[in-house]
Amino acid sequence: MVLLLGILLAVLTVFVAVAFYYEHPKAEIPHGFSQRGKLYLLHFLMNFGFGLGQFLEKMGIVKDIYVLRALMDGIPPLKDNRLLIEDLRFEKVKVRIYHPKMSTSGQRRGVLYFHGGVGLFGSIQAYERTCRHLARKSNSVLVSVGYRLAPEHPYPAQFEDCVTATIHFLRTAQDYGVDPSRIIICGDSSGGTLTAAVAQALVNRRDLPKLRAQILIYPFLQCMDFDLPSYQQNKGVPILLKERTITLGLRYANKDVRLLEKITELSYIPEDLRVKYKKWVSADHIPEEFKARGYKPSPTLPFAKETFVMLRPLLNPVFSPLLAEDSVIARLPEAFILTCEYDVLRDDGLLYKKRLEDHGIKVTWCHLQEGFHGTVFLALWGGLFAFRSGKKGLEKIVNFLRLM
Structure with a gap:
C-alpha cells in the first residue's frame, strides 16, 4: 500500500511539474547554434526542475529552493586519488x-x-x-x-x-x-x-x-x-x-x-x-x-x-x-x-x-x-x-x- 501511494505521488508530481514547465517561457534558440537538440533538452530539464520545485512548495512538502539545491548538487563524483x-x-x-x-x-x-x-x-x-x-x-x-x-x-x-x-x-x-x-x-x-x-x-x-x-x-x-x-x-x-x-x-x-x-x-x-x-x-x-x-x-x-x-x-x-x-x-x-x-x-x-x-x-x-x-x-x-x-x-x- 505504501509503495502504491509512493508511485501515485511520483506520477502526480511528474504530471503537475510538466504542467508547470509549460507555464514557463519557451526557449528561443538561434538557428546558428549547432547543438540545438541538446540545449532544448537541457531547457526542458531546467524548467521541469523549477516546475517541480514550485509544485512541491504549493503542496506544502518542501520549499522550491531546496529542490533546486538538491538537483544542482547532483550525484557526487568518484574519489580522485590525484588530489x-x-x-x-x-x-x-x-x-x-x-x-x-x-x-x-x-x-x-x-x-x-x-x-x-x-x-x-x-x-x-x-x-x-x-x-x-x-x-x-x-x-x-x-x-x-x-x-x-x-x-x-x-x-x-x-x-x-x-x-x-x-x-x-x-x-x-x-x-x-x-x-x-x-x-x-x-x-x-x-x-x-x-x-x-x-x-x-x-x-x-x-x-x-x-x-x-x-x-x-x-x-x-x-x-x-x-x-x-x-x-x-x-x-x-x-x-x-x-x-x-x-x-x-x-x-x-x-x-x-x-x-x-x-x-x-x-x-x-x-x-x-x-x-x-x-x-x-x-x-x-x-x-x-x-x-x-x-x-x-x-x-x-x-x-x-x-x-x-x-x-x-x-x-x-x-x-x-x-x-x-x-x-x-x-x-x-x-x-x-x-x-x-x-x-x-x-x-x-x-x-x-x-x-x-x-x-x-x-x-x-x-x-x-x-x-x-x-x-x-x-x-x-x-x-x-x-x-x-x-x-x-x-x-x-x-x-x-x-x-x-
Missing part, C-alpha cells in the same frame, strides 16, 4: 581545499573559487567536478568557498563570507604551500559577481598581499540596464532567460518578485544617476559586431520613484560591480573575463572588459561563440549535459591559471 581533499573553516566560513599530489618545486599558486547559483543555490558539492579539474590541471591549491545562502542568510552575507575567506587565505597561504603573491580569485555567474566585488573591496588593503588576478566567468555585473543588446537577443535562450535572471536576482536581494513587472515597464533610475552610469553602462559602448543579431535602443520610460527607493541598494557596487568608481577600477588586478554569445549577461562582461582596459588593466578575454550561460559548469558532467563550448572555456581558464 588530497580536506574540509576546513576559514574563520566561520566552510571551505574545501584541493591539494594536487603531483610533486612541485617551491610554493604553488592558490585559487579561491566562488560558485554560482544566484546566492540562492549552488554549493561546494555542486562544484566538486569543476574545482577538482581546475586544481589538478593547473597544479594549484584550490579553495572552494561554501558561503552562506539566501534566503536563510540574507544578502550581503554571501559577499561577507567570500571576503572573509579571501583575507584568511591571503594571510595563511604559506601554511598550505601557497605563494601569497600568486593568489587568484575566480567565480562563475553570481560567483563572478562576488569575485569582482571582493577584488574591489581589497584594493585599498595595505595589510594584505595583492591579488594576482581575478577570473570572471559569465558574470552578472549590473542591474541598471536590462535592455542591453545581449538581453534583447538572448532573452529566451536557455538556461538563463531574461525573466528568470531578474526574478532570481530579486529573490536573492530579498525583494518582492512582483517588482519584475515594474522593472520591465518603468524606469527606476533617476535622471542624475542615469547620466552618471551611462559612462559605464550603455549600448553605445558595445561593439557593433555584437548588435548584428538585433538591437533596438531602449525607449524613455517614466520614472518610478517608489521602485527606486526599494531597489536602490542593488546599485551598490557589491551587487553591481560595474558601477564602482573609477578610483577603484583603476587599482584592480589583472583579469580573465569569459563571455558567451548566447547569454543575457554577455554585455556585462564586455562592458567590464572595456572599463578595465580603459584604466590600463590587462584583460585576457575569452568569448565562446557558441557559449550559453552555465556551459562551463556543465562541461564535466558528460553525456547530454556537456557542450563543446564549455570544454573550450575550461581549457582557456586552465591555460590562464598556468601563466599566473
